[in-house]
Amino acid sequence: MSVNVFGFMRYSVFLIALLSGGVSAVAPPVTEGGTKGIKKDLEAPEFVAEMKAKVFSKEEISVANGEHRFNQTCVYCHGHQGSGGKAKMLQGREFDADYLFKTITKGKKRGSLVMPPWKRTFTPEERWELVTYILSLSEEKKKQ
Ligand code: HEC
Numbered sequence: 001m002s003v004n005v006f007g008f009m010r011y012s013v014f015l016i017a018l019l020s021g022g023v024s025a026v027a028p029p030v031t032e033g034g035t036k037g038i039k040k041d042l043e044a045p046e047f048v049a050e051m052k053a054k055v056f057s058k059e060e061i062s063v064a065n066g067e068h069r070f071n072q073t074c075v076y077c078h079g080h081q082g083s084g085g086k087a088k089m090l091q092g093r094e095f096d097a098d099y100l101f102k103t104i105t106k107g108k109k110r111g112s113l114v115m116p117p118w119k120r121t122f123t124p125e126e127r128w129e130l131v132t133y134i135l136s137l138s139e140e141k142k143k144q
Pocket of ligand 1: 070073074075076077078086087088090100103104108109110113114115116118130134
């Protein structure tokens with residue numbers, strides 16, 4: 001009997017909390033402040049702009065890092081030094097840095113050819129390094 005009363009009391013406390021909106025009012029901020037919030041921060045415009053500035057300020061190192069990563073991950077579709085293959089050549093073309101970053105982040109599709117998004121594979125800093133490398137490919141072509 002006493003167990004039943006206790007059980008009922010717990011139930012009604014829960015019900016009151018639910019009805020007063022206590023549960024739903026508390027829950028959302030907790031999830032938003034969790035891992036989701038941290039992930040979002042990495043993609044926040046301020047953070048991305050900061051990374052871009054940092055990566056471009058040490059451009060020579062960034063290009064080298066980008067080249068290394070390109071040869072590991074992108075060369076299979078885009079060819080040696082972006083000379084093309086399964087996907088378009090990236091060499092000797094005029095690109096906007098922000099367009100490159102966005103495309104690498106989100107991926108791209110042309111007909112049945114699909115480039116996956118690289119957002120989860122590379123940090124913003126690593127993606128900007130890839131951008132500096134691809135930009136360096138267009139400059140090399142111009143110099144020749
Ligand atoms: C599975 C094959 C594949 C891989 C791997 C790949 N891409 Fe792509 N990429 C594509 C396809 C397909 C497109 C869209 C069509 C096209 O441009 O040929 C594309 C488009 C692009 C574009 C836009 C080109 C344009 O003309 O607008 C950039 C920049 C790019 N890729 C960079 C990269 C980088 C950097 C990597 C490595 C992190 C990479 N890609 C890896 C297949 C790939």
